[in-house]
Amino acid sequence: MAPIIQISNIHKHFGSVHALRGVSLEVEKGEVVVIIGPSGSGKSTLLRCINRLEEFNSGSIIVDDIPLDSAKNINAVRTEVGMVFQQFNLFPHLSVLDNVTLAQKVVRMRGKVEATNVAMRLLEKVGIPDKARAFPSQLSGGQQQRVAIARALAMNPKIMLFDEPTSALDPEMIQEVLDVMLNLAREGMTMVVVSHEMGFARAAANRAIFMDEGQIVEIAPPNILFSTPTQDRTKLFLSKVL
């Protein structure tokens, strides 16, 4: 079977900034990939190119056999790909339940009852069914991020993208979010995760990727990448974060 994500040789410029310099990457179905790298190395940009929140200048991305070109394909891909943001981005004017049901209703055309059932099942899964009627501002950061994960899962995505999902959280809330992600990985979800949580990477990831200056510098299983990196740039970076 073809890899579920096929990125080949993409370039991305922001004006004079060359944010991605020929990145190629294939992700198999069910695989968990963790991306690390210094600030500004293009990790978020790469992730955002996968669901076209960012347009790239050259190269190609094929997601689940759908090439990212026409506007129609982009919406098709976006319904297959869930995304979780560093800042949660919950809809503050909607209750937790409505956050999780809104896109189900207007994009997936599910009825109210079905959407609510799906939402409650997922809120159960992320451990906060009792907060369904609360508003985002009444939740802790960790709870908000778990709602954001439930909201993305409600669309039945085949792929989940996480952009530093725990770096805006207080330390004591990080684990509850990582646990949800770990469960998701065990269930076979294809995941691309930008995160410097080495413990999570070791436990969940098949491969870890080190990015620097818009390029993939090194790819290896997390244990190997973290303990015996081959590239000097990787070593330098790891010596700073570890």
Added chain:
Amino acid sequence: MSLSKNTNDPHLPTIPGNENVQRFDPWWWMFFAVIGLIGLLAVIRPDPYWRILKFVKDGLGTTVLVTVITFLLVLVVGLFGALGRLSRLKFVRGFTTVYVEVARGVPLLVQLIFWYFAFPSIIKDIGEALNIRAFQTYLANPIAMAVLGLTLCYAAYMTEIYRAGIQSISKGQMEAARSLGMTYVQAMRYVILPQALRVILPPVGNEFISLLKDSSLVSVVAVADITRRGREFTGITPLPIETWTMIALIYLTMTLFSARIVGWMERRTRTER
């Protein structure tokens, strides 16, 4: 909420910061004082006050009609203006920017005069040139032209209000909505605008009140609004003090009332979350 308890029990001290939330705040007093004054004048001195009231009555209807229709149109046109200002297409953005600058840079009175006196002439000239009969005999409807002029001017200001409101919502909201597969229109409709609405409600309310007052300018372009009826009355009966006092009081009643409604809507959107 605690407010109602506070107002029902006279023994409870006022909570600091809530002093203005009395059962009857000063604004209502003022509103009823103005209405009372109108009524009093009409009863004590029916001649001329009751006569003035009767004379300008249908003008009042016209003023309200012009204001309300214009405002509804402004709400719609302003929204499209804002989306144009925020469009990714340079051409659309440029066009709306020019519109906003022109509409805000020319005095409203001049715009109204243009639409009523100049625009029909343009249509007629085109009719002559192209020999189109319907254009040659074109007659401008005063109310339609007044609504057009007011709408185009006020929509420019409304465009900027909407734009500021939409831009005050963090980019992450649009991205989250789009990443869930919503279209741009769906994201606007369900995610961005409901949040922006809360931000723009106060300035939008102020626009309504300004519009209500500025609608008096349409009296210059043959619309028989309350101001024009006032002028007609003083033309027949030389009682300028009485007439314009009465008309000022009527406008004041309407603006005070509108301000109350706007305030009430603001409070409602703030508490229901």
